[in-house]
Amino acid sequence: WFHQIREVIHNQETDSIDFLQDFKTSFLTEEIYVYTPKGDVKMLPVGSTALDFAFAIHSAIGVKTIGAKVNHKLVPISHKLHSGDQVEIITSNKQKASEDWLGFVVTSKAKGRIRDALKEEKRKVSDEGRYAVQRKLEGLGASMSQHNIDEMVHWYKLPSNLDLFYQVAIKNIDLKELKDFKVVGDRIEAPKPIKHVTEKHEFIPHIGKKDAELIIFGESSDKIVYNLAKCCNPIPGDDVFGFVTTGKGLTIHRSNCPNAAKLLASYGHRVVKTKWAKNKEISFLTGIKIVGMDDVGVVSKITNLISGELKINISALTIEAKEGLFEGNIKLYVHDKEELDNLVQKLLALQGIASVERYDMEDIPS
Incomplete structure (x- = not known):
């Protein structure tokens, strides 16, 4: 109990509000008693998950956790534990901590x-972004000064330098936009907000539908130049919006794209309502990640379902197995979201499959 208090006090990242919340959660609630496979006992607050248990064993184990076996049954890391449970943690060196974990x-x-x-x-990751910003500023004849960094942070409406470098590194920010900045000596000055009004009149006619509030795309006869954003890989059936890009026409993003909030906040005048046209002739590349028990014939079951029963074309498939658990990454072509959702449900119905998730980002395995 005192050890837990010490953990909270020595955690420099915890502010006063978090401290009070953690104190109430960890110290003023009832506890459960959970066992390791060797019979060691761990005391945890009621509501603790398999991931809490993993961090209770060791921090290095916690950040690498991909699943657990509770009473010899495979469960996700968010599974809530009960007194008397025996828990075995399953780890992978490829696993990294996720912000979603803080939610459970x-x-x-x-x-x-x-x-x-x-x-x-x-x-x-931000180190790469820092070097990219430095090269860009030097190319403009400006210096890597705090003033110039602050100017960029303010322009992109980010909370800190670290966030700026991080967004550049993951390619959420295109440094080509710096060409609009004014260079005075070795300092840069952000464009005045009035520039956005001018851009609005430049881009809207490019769509080709002057007064339309809704642009329907995806038909084979469609004359609108468009491309699908690689950051979220939309497929027909997804809620989407269009973003007007110079020389590229319309770039289609999913409404829950990681970049959606920034695009809507900073470039709202270049965002247009869009809707998919029904077209079963075109297939779209997407990806799914499957986690489950490593059992004989599991790969055959998965491929037979996808290619044999559902007649879906597989572009690439990789399977890795370790300590009784497998992780599969599959790239495939689907006609629309309905077909993808149907596939996910059928995969989850297979015995031994623990989770099936769609890849949202451009990190679909190559």
């Missing part, structure tokens, strides 16, 4: 270590 862990140690891991990962 309850112990202060797990929350603190997840935040630490996320910040450390962000710092590593």
Whole structure:
């Protein structure tokens, strides 16, 4: 109990509000008693998950956790534990902490270590963004000064330098936009907001439907130049919007695309309502990740369902197995979201399959 208090106090990332919340959650609630496969006992707050248990064992184990076996049954990391459960943690060196984890862990140690891991990962990725910003500024004849960085942070409406470098590194920010900045000596000055009004009149006629509020695309005879955003890989049936891009026509994003909030906030005048046209002749590339028990014939079951029963074309498939669990990454072509949803439901119905998730980002495995 005192060890848990020490964990919270020494966690420098925890502010006063988080401390009070963690104190109530971790120390003023009832506890459960959970066992390791060797019979060791771990005490955790009621509502703790398999991931809380993993962090209770060791932080290094927690950040690599991909699943667990509770009473010899495969469960996801968000599975809530009960007194008397025997828990075996399954890890993978490829696993990384996710911000989603903060939504279901309850112990202060797990929350603190997840935040630490996320910040450390962000710092590593941000280094690439920092070098990219420096090269771009030097190319413009400006310096890598705090003033210039602050100017960019303010322009992109980001909370910190780290966030700027991170967004550049993951290609959410295109540094080509800096050509609109004014260079005075070795300093840059962001364009005045009035520039956005001018851009509005430039881009709307490019659509080709001057007064239309809704653009329907996807038909084979469609004259609108459009492309599908790689950051979210939309397919017919997804809720989407169009973003007008110079020289590229319309770029289609999913409404829940990670970049949607920034595009709508900063470039709302270049966003147009769009809707898919029904077209079963065209297939779209998407990807799914499957996790389940590593059993004989599991790959055959999956491929027979996809290619044999549902007649869906597989572009690529990789399967990795470790410690009784397999993880499969599949790239395939579907006609629309309805076909993809049907596939996901049928895969989940197969014995031994624990989870099936669609890849949302451009990190669909190559």
